[in-house]
Amino acid sequence: MYIKTTGLVLRETEYRESSRILTVLTSTEGKITVSAKGAKRRGSRTAASTQFLAYSDMTLFFQRDRYVLTEANSIELFLGIRDDLAAMALGSYFAELMETLADADMPNPQMLSLVLNCLYALSEGRLPKNMVKSGFELRAMCLAGFEPQLEACHICGRRDIESPVMSLTGGVVHCSSCAKGLARGEVPVTSGVLEAMRYIISCNGRRIFSYRASEEVLVQLGKVCEAYLLAQLGRGFGTLDFYKSVI
Secondary structure, three states: OEEEEEEEHHHEEEEEOOOOEEEEOOOOOOEEEEEEEEOOOOOOOEEEEEEEEEEEEEEEEEOOOOEEEEEEEEEOOHHHHHOOOOHHHHHHHHHHHHHHHHEEOOOOOOHHHHHHHHHHHHOOOOHHHHHHHHHHHHHHHHOOOOOOEEEOOOOOOOOOOOOOEEEEOEEEOOOOOOOOOOOOEEOOOOHHHHHHHHHHHHHOOHHOOOOOOOHHHHHHHHHHHHHHHHHHHOOOOHHHHHHHHHO
C-alpha cells in the first residue's frame, strides 16, 4: 500500500553505508519510523529531503508494519537554523521533545503545526530565541495533555491574582495567601508572566507569538515554562543541556 504524506524528520540514523532510518512526525500517520534506502548515496534524490529537520512531501510504501520511503521532495529545510549553532541546538531540542510527546501512529496535526511554526520562527530569526522556546514548551505540553490550569487561584477561585505562585507539579496557580503552607514545588511568578502563559495556552496556534512582553518577563517566562515541562515529564533532555551550553 502506498501512502502520500508530509513529514518532519525528527531523527536520522545511519544504516549500512548508504541508507538512513528516520523518525518522522507526519501529518496523517503520526510519528513513524521510515527506512530511506540509498538516501546517503552520492547523487541521491532524497538526500536533502531526508536530513534532520527537513520537512518534506513523502511517498511511503507500507507493508508488514514497515514504512519504506519511495520518493521525497523537500518543502522546507530551515536554512536559517543550519547557519546558527544556538538555533540548531534549540531546533534539536524541539525535535527531541516531539519524539517524547508525540504518540506513535497517532495523527496529531496540531503538534506538527506547532513545531513547524516554531522552526520557521527560529529560521527567520526575527523573534528572541527564549520567546520561541517558552511558547513551544508550554503549547506542546498543552497538546500532550499537560495543560496547566491558570485562570484562577486553585483554592479560593480569585482570577485577579496578586503575587501569583505556580505549582510546577500540580499545574495550578495560587494567590500568595493560599500558597502559604503548601508543599514544595511552588514558584513565584509575576503577573506579566502569568498573563503571557494564559495567552500562549488559549490563543490561536498561528498567533502564539503575537504578544508583547519585556525582556524581564521573557526571561522569567522561559524559566517557568522549562521548569514546568521538566517537572511534569520527570526527565531531562541532552539537547536542552547542549543548547544552554552554547548560548
